[in-house]
Amino acid sequence: MDNLDNNEIYLNNNKRSSELWQRAVDLFPGGISHNIRTWDFPKLGLYPPFIKKAKGAFLYTEDGQRLIDFWIGHYSNILGHTPDILIDAIVEATHEGTHFGTVNERALKLGEEIRKATPSIEQLRFCSSGSEATSYSVRLARGFTHRSLVVKMQGGWHGGNSQLFKDISPPFGVKYRGLVKDPNLISCSYNDIDEIKKCFEQFGDEIAAVILEPVLISGGVEAASKEFLQTVRHLTTKYGAVLIFDEVITGFRLSYSSAQGYFGVTPDLTCLGKIIGGGLAIGAYGGKKEIMAIANPENGESVWVGGGTFSGNPLSSSTGLATLNALKERGSAFYDTLNKTGEDFVKSIKDLVSDNSLPVKISGAASLMSINYNSLEKIKSKKTNLPNLNTFHQMSLINKGVFVRGGLGALSSEHKKDLLDHTLEALDQTFKEISSMLQ
Numbered sequence: 001m002d003n004l005d006n007n008e009i010y011l012n013n014n015k016r017s018s019e020l021w022q023r024a025v026d027l028f029p030g031g032i033s034h035n036i037r038t039w040d041f042p043k044l045g046l047y048p049p050f051i052k053k054a055k056g057a058f059l060y061t062e063d064g065q066r067l068i069d070f071w072i073g074h075y076s077n078i079l080g081h082t083p084d085i086l087i088d089a090i091v092e093a094t095h096e097g098t099h100f101g102t103v104n105e106r107a108l109k110l111g112e113e114i115r116k117a118t119p120s121i122e123q124l125r126f127c128s129s130g131s132e133a134t135s136y137s138v139r140l141a142r143g144f145t146h147r148s149l150v151v152k153m154q155g156g157w158h159g160g161n162s163q164l165f166k167d168i169s170p171p172f173g174v175k176y177r178g179l180v181k182d183p184n185l186i187s188c189s190y191n192d193i194d195e196i197k198k199c200f201e202q203f204g205d206e207i208a209a210v211i212l213e214p215v216l217i218s219g220g221v222e223a224a225s226k227e228f229l230q231t232v233r234h235l236t237t238k239y240g241a242v243l244i245f246d247e248v249i250t251g252f253r254l255s256y257s258s259a260q261g262y263f264g265v266t267p268d269l270t271c272l273g274k275i276i277g278g279g280l281a282i283g284a285y286g287g288k289k290e291i292m293a294i295a296n297p298e299n300g301e302s303v304w305v306g307g308g309t310f311s312g313n314p315l316s317s318s319t320g321l322a323t324l325n326a327l328k329e330r331g332s333a334f335y336d337t338l339n340k341t342g343e344d345f346v347k348s349i350k351d352l353v354s355d356n357s358l359p360v361k362i363s364g365a366a367s368l369m370s371i372n373y374n375s376l377e378k379i380k381s382k383k384t385n386l387p388n389l390n391t392f393h394q395m396s397l398i399n400k401g402v403f404v405r406g407g408l409g410a411l412s413s414e415h416k417k418d419l420l421d422h423t424l425e426a427l428d429q430t431f432k433e434i435s436s437m438l439q
């Protein structure tokens, strides 16, 4: 089956989405409210499928197709979509009120549980997104150190906040319109010990913070080596800079003590989001008491960091707490199984790729995984009529009942063996389609 056949199947399967997309492009610039939600399908002359509902490991499209979902709400839904415990938590909390705009015990309980679970967090604050968490963490680090320079990693995605919007994806060095040139933000290559050492040799006394994802996710699912994390920990301590782990995705995903527990390296500040809201909007940032103390407005020269209108709202706090309680109850066996399932699944995909002699990059870390075809672009460029292969891959898989992002995505506890086997069959067919297109 080639690109045109797949396009035709997609168009046939997604007629209502086509109608909705016409309305969306008229209303929202690009048809979306988050840039990645087009799935790049306009490049194929298509549109993304509109989703009507989600349960367990499945999304259900407006046209009635059931898709095994590896995107699981931007990686948030580690227990699958809409588990009953979340419905119960929302109903129970809603009866008492959706948002008071005041201090409340539900937020307190969630915060206490996060602190108990997370080695580095002595105090924390809530906000409503991961982008806010990373933005406020950087501000705290600058306020604490009285320095300006921030180091991030190439390929690191910390949300849309302007302070960290640099070298997001290759080719690095691209300028983004609307952003002011920021001499106080530099980037280093991920997992490159020599480069980060040189960076500290050159700028050490000026560096306020290093912010990094312990597993680079948008940048291609690459786990940090323990040696790299230990080196950055050592350098930041030596030079008096703040080490910030952006655990918005890895938090409560790699283990109940997050990536910092998994790798055994403790940051000064941690950013959280996604899983800690159990599928509702949330963010949090926290860490060493002496750093967090400067957020206290009662302290003379405090640093203004906040959380906004919906911070610590009772609904997100309740769904977050229900999720953490469920994860805690299942214990380390839950993470052992999820992570092992992810690693085995990635291995099976690598086998498929080698059976199909396709030089595709498959990467994984615990229950996170990605597939990308960037290395094939050179071969492809000789065949100018071929579609972008990463985009084609997503579309071809939807036609086979599988929904992915970044080539694949993440597992939830609902991704049982039969669904993974179905996904492997779908991937095998897609790999074969791509191989034959490249002949």
Ligand SMILES: Cc1ncc(COP(=O)(O)O)c(C=O)c1O
Binding pocket: 074, 128, 129, 130, 131, 132, 134, 157, 158, 159, 160, 213, 217, 218, 246, 247, 248, 249, 273, 274, 283
């Ligand atoms: C590592 C990381 N940090 C921060 C963010 C931003 O979170 P949010 O989209 O909730 O603002 C994301 C979002 O995907 C992320 O992956």
